[in-house]
Amino acid sequence: xxxxxxxxxxxxxxxxRAYELGQDDYHLEPMVLxxxxxxxxxxxxxDAVIFCCRRGEREIELTEMFTDKDFSAVDIHKLNNLDFSIxxxxxxxxKDLPIAFAPEHVEKxxxxxxxxxxKTQLHCAxxxxxxxxxxxxxxxxxxxxxxxxxxxxxxxxxxxxxxxxELSLPKVTDTLTDALGKYDFIVTNFANGDVIGHTQxxxxxxxxxxxVSRALEKVVGDALSKGYVVAVTADHGNIEKLYTAAGKSDxxxxxxxxxxxxxxxADPTPIQLRDGALSDVAPTVLDVMGIxxxxxxxxxxxxxxxxxxxxxxxxxIICDGWGLGPGDEGDAIHISDTPYWDSLLAGQSWSKLxxxxxxxxxxxxxxxNSEAGHSNLGAGRCVMQxxxxxxxxVKDGSFQRNPVFLEAVEHVKKNHSSLHLLAYxxxxxxxxxxxxxxxxxxMAKEQGLEQVYFHIIFDGRSTEPGSAPKLLxxxxxxxxxxxxxxxxxxxxxxxxxxxxxxxxxxxxxxDAMVDGTGTQYA
Numbered sequence: 001x002x003x004x005x006x007x008x009x010x011x012x013x014x015x016x017r018a019y020e021l022g023q024d025d026y027h028l029e030p031m032v033l034x035x036x037x038x039x040x041x042x043x044x045x046x047d048a049v050i051f052c053c054r055r056g057e058r059e060i061e062l063t064e065m066f067t068d069k070d071f072s073a074v075d076i077h078k079l080n081n082l083d084f085s086i087x088x089x090x091x092x093x094x095k096d097l098p099i100a101f102a103p104e105h106v107e108k109x110x111x112x113x114x115x116x117x118x119k120t121q122l123h124c125a126x127x128x129x130x131x132x133x134x135x136x137x138x139x140x141x142x143x144x145x146x147x148x149x150x151x152x153x154x155x156x157x158x159x160x161x162x163x164x165x166e167l168s169l170p171k172v173t174d175t176l177t178d179a180l181g182k183y184d185f186i187v188t189n190f191a192n193g194d195v196i197g198h199t200q201x202x203x204x205x206x207x208x209x210x211x212v213s214r215a216l217e218k219v220v221g222d223a224l225s226k227g228y229v230v231a232v233t234a235d236h237g238n239i240e241k242l243y244t245a246a247g248k249s250d251x252x253x254x255x256x257x258x259x260x261x262x263x264x265x266a267d268p269t270p271i272q273l274r275d276g277a278l279s280d281v282a283p284t285v286l287d288v289m290g291i292x293x294x295x296x297x298x299x300x301x302x303x304x305x306x307x308x309x310x311x312x313x314x315x316x317i318i319c320d321g322w323g324l325g326p327g328d329e330g331d332a333i334h335i336s337d338t339p340y341w342d343s344l345l346a347g348q349s350w351s352k353l354x355x356x357x358x359x360x361x362x363x364x365x366x367x368x369n370s371e372a373g374h375s376n377l378g379a380g381r382c383v384m385q386x387x388x389x390x391x392x393x394v395k396d397g398s399f400q401r402n403p404v405f406l407e408a409v410e411h412v413k414k415n416h417s418s419l420h421l422l423a424y425x426x427x428x429x430x431x432x433x434x435x436x437x438x439x440x441x442x443m444a445k446e447q448g449l450e451q452v453y454f455h456i457i458f459d460g461r462s463t464e465p466g467s468a469p470k471l472l473x474x475x476x477x478x479x480x481x482x483x484x485x486x487x488x489x490x491x492x493x494x495x496x497x498x499x500x501x502x503x504x505x506x507x508x509x510x511d512a513m514v515d516g517t518g519t520q521y522a
Contacts, residue, residue, distance in 0.1 A: 007487030008476030012469035014521035026460025028492035030518030039516025041453035041488030046415040048083040048408040053432040054386040057131040058497035073503040083411040100404040106139025110282040115145035125189035126153040126168040137378035162204035194321030197239030200249040209336035217340035224265040234258035235373025237323020253367035256323035261350040271349035282380030297380030361385040369430035400443035418451040429462035445484040456490035
């Protein structure tokens with residue numbers, strides 16, 4: 001073991017072999033460090049685990065496996081006396097776990113205001129984005145408000161998404177057309193721009209854009225015919241940028257502005273729209289529907305001064321990952337077959353909204369993401385995102401003094417056991433940052449711990465394709481500087497972080513961490 005340094009180099013070599021077998025960072029199957037054929041650094045009874053991800057909807061299933069005593073979706077090796085901590089509260093089912101950073105409470109989100117005004121509402125999306133039009137849009141509330149119905153359409157299972165670029169959009173479309181006329185307010189998410197935009201398949205991206213345009217034509221046309229005021233916008237950019245500066249396929253989010261298109265079938269005169277930010281959308285909905293805006297909503301209507309009449313209904317369509325690109329050959333939306341979308345920009349009233357950085361509560365210059373986008377859209381104000389809060393804590397040193405982390409260390413000391421860090425290998429994802437586990441590891445060193453194990457989750461979205469070995473090398477160097485920490489396994493985000501109840505898949509990651517099951521390397 002003395003020659004393996006801190007384990008990053010060994011895992012990097014295993015990753016390179018996986019590349020040769022056709023795997024990519026996102027889909028890397030579990031790989032496990034061994035010594036003399038025996039897995040090293042397994043999570044065992046009496047250990048402490050800190051899940052160093054901050055977002056939530058993709059972290060739920062793995063957290064369930066570690067913490068739910070009644071978990072039975074798949075057969076797993078359950079652990080006793082395990083101290084399992086999470087960075088943020090991403091579902092109220094985990095409210096009794098140690099939570100390092102309690103969530104910022106969103107007071108009076110749009111859904112609650114509509115409910116209290118006696119309005120009925122529908123929140124509909126396919127499962128890949130269902131949490132975004134419910135949990136995140138509703139300010140972190142898991143349960144629907146009175147008068148709110150939530151419909152989740154299952155996303156495709158058992159295939160890579162780029163093999164079905166339409167995803168479940170046809171079923172979402174049919175559900176919406178059936179619901180129009182039955183609700184006062186409807187919000188929906190078209191997932192394709194983000195889900196397919198994250199892939200490396202250019203042809204699939206172009207096809208996805210075409211599907212979105214056709215779905216818009218059908219749903220918007222039906223809504224207008226039934227008297228709905230319709231707004232079409234996005235939560236952030238993604239699919240519009242096909243290539244990186246180096247000419248490689250780009251699957252990352254962008255900092256581009258997004259469009260806000262608005263149509264009123266009761267009045268054909270142009271709608272005077274100003275530019276703004278995502279936080280201005282909820283106030284615009286309330287303006288249209290004639291409902292007073294609560295004081296905590298600091299955004300402003302994008303169409304102030306227009307007379308909407310009485311008893312108006314409204315449809316809000318959020319095209320996920322659908323930014324305003326440069327309109328060149330590297331812009332997927334521009335070069336795709338999207339005649340209806342093109343007609344909206346050419347013939348309807350629209351403005352531009354900020355959907356990234358400080359405008360949505362993220363760090364300056366940071367690309368937007370679905371969590372930030374939907375929380376701002378639903379809150380009607382700028383919602384400070386977890387990455388800003390956590391990054392500030394890392395910088396001012398309070399991160400290492402967090403009581404939850406210190407209690408995990410004390411649990412390890414008391415039980416003469418080990419500390420395990422589920423570490424996300426990236427610097428800029430909305431799900432986490434490698435700086436978090438590194439900071440905890442440095443704290444553990446100061447507290448006198450001798451066994452701290454890193455269980456790597458590879459990103460493959462916010463990172464460049466094929467960059468995992470380089471990032472592991474950088475991690476090795478930082479662990480050497482700390483003088484503590486051993487990388488003992490790794491698996492792709494597409495395996496470990498799921499949000500569609502593919503428990504058999506997540507189990508492969510769990511089994512690697514707990515039982516040492518996976519491709520072995522030394």
